[in-house]
Amino acid sequence: MVSAWETWVRRLVTRRPGVPAPAVAEATDPAGTRLVGAPEPVSRLLVVRPDTVALLTAAGTDPQLRRPGDLLVPPLLSPGAPPVTARAVSTAAVDLDVTVTDLLTFDGHAVDRAVLGVLVQLDDRDWYAELLELAAGHADDLEEYLLAAVHRELTTAVRGAVRMNRLADLQRLTLAAVLQDRWLPARLGAGTLRCLRTRVQRVRWPGEDEPTVPVRPPPAPAAPEPPPQPTGPDQSVPAGST
Known part of the structure; x- marks a missing residue:
């Protein structure tokens, strides 16, 4: 759940869309350019992607960084080690x-x-x-x-x-x-x-109004159809008459 503080920050400082969020492995976040990617548990072998560093956190230890190309090893292969979470931090502009x-x-x-x-x-x-x-x-x-x-x-x-x-x-x-x-x-x-x-x-600047979106005027109402005219006796000319 996004807190009110996070909502306020994102309203005043926004990231330009167009570049995927950084990720440690191949998974990407479609939210746009980000400084820090979503947290990912190191539950399998991961390779740090180019233009990022991986920030590793685990309970009871100081944060650590890994360079692009470094291999992240899950703690399953290190008995007794606490679970590790990786966040990719963008090193690109x-x-x-x-x-x-x-x-x-x-x-x-x-x-x-x-x-x-x-x-x-x-x-x-x-x-x-x-x-x-x-x-x-x-x-x-x-x-x-x-x-x-x-x-x-x-x-x-x-x-x-x-x-x-x-x-x-x-x-x-x-x-x-x-x-x-x-x-x-x-x-x-x-x-x-x-x-x-x-x-x-x-x-x-002072005196400038907030830009507005022009509103297209509603279409003019259609002209009413003329009422039907009364018809008299049939005045058509029989075929062949002159």
């Missing part, structure tokens, strides 16, 4: 859409929202040390935790940039140029993700 709301300019104008497109990639410094540290406390909700951290960090950056500028300057320079100046963090997701690219996709 992943596109996220982040919605930031409730912005206020330096001169007191409320900006309803800004939507940013962010390209992130797992940071491999020190063999993914930040990821392992984070997984120690958030293995079960790792992706939701990362997405919430990305949203929190970008919200802080965008709100700070808007708060320090007047509305006219933001519209003249564009929010994208202001953010690129010094506001965007180089790493996101509590330090686990490198920010490769950020672009402002749309901003709803």
